[in-house]
Amino acid sequence: MDWVPMNDLSRAVVTHRDALMSGMTKVLDSGWFLLGPQTAAFAEELASYLDVSHVVPVGNGTDALEIALKALMPEGRTTVLCAANAGGYGTVAARRAGFDVTYADVDAATHCLDAADVAARITDAVGVVIVTHLYGRAADVAATVEAARSVGAMVLEDCAQSLGGLTGDGRVGSLADAATFSFYPTKNLGALGDGGAIATSSDDVAAAVRRLHQYGWESKYRIAGEGGRNSRLDELQAAVLSHRLPHLDDWNAARRAVISTYVEAAPDGVRVLPASDASHTGHLAVVEADDREALRAHMEAAYVRTDVHYPIPDHRQPAYGSRFEELSLPVTERLAQRVLSLPVFPELRQDEISRVGAALASFHS
Ligand SMILES: Cc1ncc(COP(=O)(O)O)c(C=O)c1O
Structure with a gap:
């Protein structure tokens, strides 16, 4: 008997092969492989889908977390609070960003961060709370924001598993200070390789993210701040994602x-x-x-x-x-x-x- 697989990515390629090939051929023929029109168009399409002001595409979902954490962390704070059942991505990103990590427990019914436990455990060392919409379920962002604000902390939604979730308050990814996404091939919106993005409606957070994802540049070759790195989505993946988003x-x-x-x-x-x-x-x-x-x-x-x-x-x-x-x-x-x-x-x-x-x-x- 054949196995029922956890996933078979070739099936989605087979049904959309012609459209994918024509999008990728367009990129090949253009000779423009990074920071070009496909990436700009996809960023705009995703921002409009989410109803946020800015989307900055990056290399993958873990980079997106790391960069967003750096952009959001208030001056003088050094700690990230998150759930401990979400695969470790938030912890890895926070440690790479140079921050300490602390945890709150999750709710037994939803498996998402328990806002009451966040309120009980949070201290004023915490500068950012990551709320992960685990398994695709929309977490209680409003209650998490309330708990975070009690100590002046920011809230980052990890939407790697939840792109497309629509709540009474708007799209998942538009509900807090910023949100991150992964386009790893098995995600709901998957690339044919790695990809990620950061979304925010704050002009200041977007400007910080744009600097941090390209060497700390404020303008070409001018490094305005430390902590910058290189993390970019490429034009081929952007073309694939633009085709798939609808x-x-x-x-x-x-x-x-x-x-x-x-x-x-x-x-x-x-x-x-x-x-x-x-x-x-x-x-x-x-x-x-x-x-x-x-x-x-x-x-x-x-x-x-x-x-x-x-x-x-x-x-x-x-x-x-x-x-x-x-x-x-x-x-x-x-x-x-x-x-x-x-x-x-x-x-x-x-x-x-x-x-x-x-x-x-x-x-x-
Ligand atoms: C909840 C969550 N956050 C972050 C990530 C990291 O994304 P990436 O693999 O693109 O770095 C993933 C998936 O891999 C994830 O499931």
């Missing part, structure tokens, strides 16, 4: 429909995190089970691929040694033992979705 809402709806099938199929003792409305992008189909390994073995015996997002919370990563030994994040630590991801992507076939659903339904905990 399809994003349909693709996200297809992902949500797959997850709804799994919600209906889930047996007692297995909870599928729902993705029921347009605020959720359906990035990952995550289930919770008491015996995650038994469920994983059961799914793999039915030739269904699975993955774990994410097995090691940031504060327990070996790289950080005993630095966070004293820190307890009970919900984060419990969920890391319970979560399992099932296949979800827009081109997943109906027979594959049914096979995943049937395998899930036949699991007895």
Whole structure:
């Protein structure tokens, strides 16, 4: 039997091959490969889609976090607060930016940052709070902003998994001081390689981001501030992303429909995190089970691929040694033992979705 894959990126290429080829051929023929018209056009299209004033494309989502953190960090502050269950990207970016990191726990139902715990743990050393819209679910940005503002901190949305989420307050990515995006190929809006972006409606933050992503330049060859680096999206990827952006809402709806099938199929003792409305992008189909390994073995015996997002919370990563030994994040630590991801992507076939659903339904905990 064929495996049901976690992802198959070739399927989206096959159906859009001609349009992708013609966009890329245009770039090849133009001889303009960086900082050209494709990147400018994509930045404008994304800004308009998000309803923000500025989008600055960069090399990837981790660079976007690092640059945005530097741009947002208030003078005299040195600490970033984030969730510890979001794959470690915020922590890696904050450390690269030279900042300390501290954590708050997540909400047991949403798996996103628990704003009440942020309010309880935040100190006035914290200059930026990263709120990650995990698995595609829109986190409670307004409550996080309120907690952050109590100590004068800024808020950065990590939208690597949530581009396209639409809340009652606007698009995910337009709800705080700035937002970052990844166009890694498996993301909801994926490039054919690496890519990322920073969005903001603040002219000052945008100006700082523009400096920081190109050597600290204020104008060509004039370095106005330290901490600059080189991180740029290329013209080929921008052409691909411009072609794909108009399809994003349909693709996200297809992902949500797959997850709804799994919600209906889930047996007692297995909870599928729902993705029921347009605020959720359906990035990952995550289930919770008491015996995650038994469920994983059961799914793999039915030739269904699975993955774990994410097995090691940031504060327990070996790289950080005993630095966070004293820190307890009970919900984060419990969920890391319970979560399992099932296949979800827009081109997943109906027979594959049914096979995943049937395998899930036949699991007895
Ligand atoms: C939540 C989150 N933040 C940041 C990133 C980093 O993006 P990139 O791989 O483009 O550096 C990712 C994905 O990889 C992610 O899932």
